[in-house]
Amino acid sequence: xxxxxxxxxxxxxxxxxxxxxxxxxxxxxxxxxxxxxxxxxxxxxxxxxxxxxxxxxxxxxxxxxxxxxxxxxxxxxxxxxxxxxxxxxxxxxxxxxxxxxxxxxxxxxxxxxxxxxxxxxxxxxxxxxxxxxxxxxxxxxxxxxxxxxxxxxxxxxxxxxxxxxxxxxxxxxxxxxxxxxxxxxxxxxxxxxxxxxxxxxxxxxxxxxxxxxxxxxxxxxxxxxxxxxxxxxxxxxxxxxxxxxxxxxxxxxxxxxxxxxxxxxxxxxxxxxxxxxxxxxxxxxxxxxxxxxxxxxxxxxxxxxxxxxxxxxxxxxxxxxxxxxxxxxxxxxxxxxxxxxxxxxxxxxxxxxxxxxxxxxxxxxx
Amino acid sequence: xxxxxxxxxxxxxxxxxxxxxxxxxxxxxxxxxxxxxxxxxxxxxxxxxxxxxxxxxxxxxxxxxxxxxxxxxxxxxxxxxxxxxxxxxxxxxxxxxxxxxxxxxxxxxxxxxxxxxxxxxxxxxxxxxxxxxxxxxxxxxxxxxxxxxxxxxxxxxxxxxxxxxxxxxxxxxxxxxxxxxxxxxxxxxxxxxxxxxxxxxxxxxxxxxxxxxxxxxxxxxxxxxxxxxxxxxxxxxxxxxxxxxxxxxxxxxxxxxxxxxxxxxxxxxxxxxxxxxxxxxxxxxxxxxxxxxxxxxxxxxxxxxxxxxxxxxxxxxxxxxxxxxxxxxxxxxxxxxxxxxxxxxxxxxxxxxxxxxxxxxxxxxxxxxxxxxxxxxxxxxxxxxx
Numbered sequence: 070x071x072x073x074x075x076x077x078x079x080x081x082x083x084x085x086x087x088x089x090x091x092x093x094x095x096x097x098x099x100x101x102x103x104x105x106x107x108x109x110x111x112x113x114x115x116x117x118x119x120x121x122x123x124x125x126x127x128x129x130x131x132x133x134x135x136x137x138x139x140x141x142x143x144x145x146x147x148x149x150x151x152x153x154x155x156x157x158x159x160x161x162x163x164x165x166x167x168x169x170x171x172x173x174x175x176x177x178x179x180x181x182x183x184x185x186x187x188x189x190x191x192x193x194x195x196x197x198x199x200x201x202x203x204x205x206x207x208x209x210x211x212x213x214x215x216x217x218x219x220x221x222x223x224x225x226x227x228x229x230x231x232x233x234x235x236x237x238x239x240x241x242x243x244x245x246x247x248x249x250x251x252x253x254x255x256x257x258x259x260x261x262x263x264x265x266x267x268x269x270x271x272x273x274x275x276x277x278x279x280x281x282x283x284x285x286x287x288x289x290x291x292x293x294x295x296x297x298x299x300x301x302x303x304x305x306x307x308x309x310x311x312x313x314x315x316x317x318x319x320x321x322x323x324x325x326x327x328x329x330x331x332x333x334x335x336x337x338x339x340x341x342x343x344x345x346x347x348x349x350x351x352x353x354x355x356x357x358x359x360x361x362x363x364x365x366x367x368x369x370x371x372x373x374x375x376x377x378x379x380x381x382x383x384x385x386x387x388x389x390x391x392x393x394x395x396x397x398x399x400x401x402x403x404x405x406x407x408x409x410x411x412x413x414x415x416x417x418x419x420x421x422x423x424x425x426x427x428x429x430x431x432x433x434x435x
Numbered sequence: 436x437x438x439x440x441x442x443x444x445x446x447x448x449x450x451x452x453x454x455x456x457x458x459x460x461x462x463x464x465x466x467x468x469x470x471x472x473x474x475x476x477x478x479x480x481x482x483x484x485x486x487x488x489x490x491x492x493x494x495x496x497x498x499x500x501x502x503x504x505x506x507x508x509x510x511x512x513x514x515x516x517x518x519x520x521x522x523x524x525x526x527x528x529x530x531x532x533x534x535x536x537x538x539x540x541x542x543x544x545x546x547x548x549x550x551x552x553x554x555x556x557x558x559x560x561x562x563x564x565x566x567x568x569x570x571x572x573x574x575x576x577x578x579x580x581x582x583x584x585x586x587x588x589x590x591x592x593x594x595x596x597x598x599x600x601x602x603x604x605x606x607x608x609x610x611x612x613x614x615x616x617x618x619x620x621x622x623x624x625x626x627x628x629x630x631x632x633x634x635x636x637x638x639x640x641x642x643x644x645x646x647x648x649x650x651x652x653x654x655x656x657x658x659x660x661x662x663x664x665x666x667x668x669x670x671x672x673x674x675x676x677x678x679x680x681x682x683x684x685x686x687x688x689x690x691x692x693x694x695x696x697x698x699x700x701x702x703x704x705x706x707x708x709x710x711x712x713x714x715x716x717x718x719x720x721x722x723x724x725x726x727x728x729x730x731x732x733x734x735x736x737x738x739x740x741x742x743x744x745x746x747x748x749x750x751x752x753x754x755x756x757x758x759x760x761x762x763x764x765x766x767x768x769x770x771x772x773x774x775x776x777x778x779x780x781x782x783x784x785x786x787x788x789x790x791x792x793x794x795x796x797x798x799x800x801x802x803x804x805x806x807x808x809x810x811x812x813x814x815x816x817x818x819x820x821x
Binding site for chain 1 (some may be wrong): 484522524526527568572573638
């Protein structure tokens, strides 16, 4: 309990980037409501719009297209309820923040690596394509597997549909260019890139309008009411100052990932092994050892990893992502997620691999 | 923050290792008893880990939309663990609890039995599954907040009733095997409940004032029939209330609403022609009949017991041994003879008839405070077995 833990759960939340805490404290000290006419209000507005520009730049869009939200979940909700397209389609491996707005019958199948079945998408859009919004994540939060977003967007557009991309997990771990991807709406979250939790953004394609949002205070150009989270947005901005460094570190992380996988295999089963994946994410099964037991045992040994999708109570459920990939439930129940970042060292990866083998070996001996 | 307590009852779990290197998993329900058990273990210097089992969907059980799947108890257990400075985990045992405990509970009622799900729970999810997980975590012992005593005897660990008979839970732990008992510790067995409360306050536990739970955990408000009807829709078929001669006295809404020895709820004016109160004598699942009669007709001296778990030093044989038995949790033990029956069964001959013995309940045999073993009541008779 007293030892400093090795943090390998970046996909849950990344450690705060340098300068974030300071930027947030400064914003609190600055005060001001961005809607106010006076000098303090203008100062707050300036700060927010500065970050708006950074977000736009980071995803290849324009500042006017950026709507700040309370995080990825709200941005997804906004995208899927206010796009003017009543029919929501999504891949079966989307985050619950997306599937919550998609009827179960509209979940589209994925292949064994968890990539969207584009034929199924075409078929689903053959009728009433114009009334549909397709939601497809950039990278899966559990496996790190990249989705064929550009291809799906082209298919959606050909059918008159629009495409929303939940980029919460991919953002900061790979370059994101909305225009190149061809997506109409994109969700990002601050705390996955070293900013604070509680702030994110929905970014719209040029010219896309949202419908049916309640006016209320009318902030964010009437697209998202409520006084802006000044400190959170300031923290987001400070984190984005490190975006270049984060992306530049991906090659190093990719080496770490391969090193870890080589150390654990063939005892371990790595999901999406041969698929294009994020450099930082390994979803790995330890056959015969329940994921919840592994997570506890690793925690007690000083390693932070996670399993499946944790509900707020902390209980672990079998991963719907792995089940959708056709993984046997017994094997899925033994999968944990190891995710790292720019702070992770090769020593930490080696120590984790050694601990993994210790746990596995103990079970083999039992 | 770690609480330190100077108290005469600082626990010693009797494990031959330095306490700091002795890992102990505490099963924490979120109630005051297991919270104090955790506090005692942590305060004694053991490497303490709290684990709470998510056994059922709390929101579904209380039928309140939007209620959290976890319920308050899990949050309470977490808060207590935080206060004690020990790691705490929640294990999702919903599906195994459903299979091992809840399904059995519903089916038993439909068979005309009166089940004890707490025994099944101890027997399966707690002392089989959680215990295995504790071993996986390289724990040296599993601690619970049960009011029983584990005594190191000459022939191995013995199970004894709690020091305070009013708190004793040994009846519910009869199915604990010797191997499980070796690994288990019960630090509250030597305490009266009042002392547990005092300790909870002394440790500053956030659950010190929490009321004791009375109900079966997945049966809110004690309405067990509602739960059974939800689990087995349509299975609660109406039937007749008859006397011992088969004369129809009335109708009922399903045998699951009745327990042997029950007097209320018959809606017959509760008397026969002679003006004597009527009791449920027997529940016949096949004919869906509730057989009623006078109290005198409830008396039984012979009990057949199945699935016997034996904890005595000498194996149970054909030769009857003298002991005391409990046939339901609330009765004081009564004198009886006990001998081995067919398969893993046993026979009990009570010195005096007992009234209202119900199949599905447990028969637990004692030698003084020591639990010798027990099993499930399969059937009762007025005459000795052939």
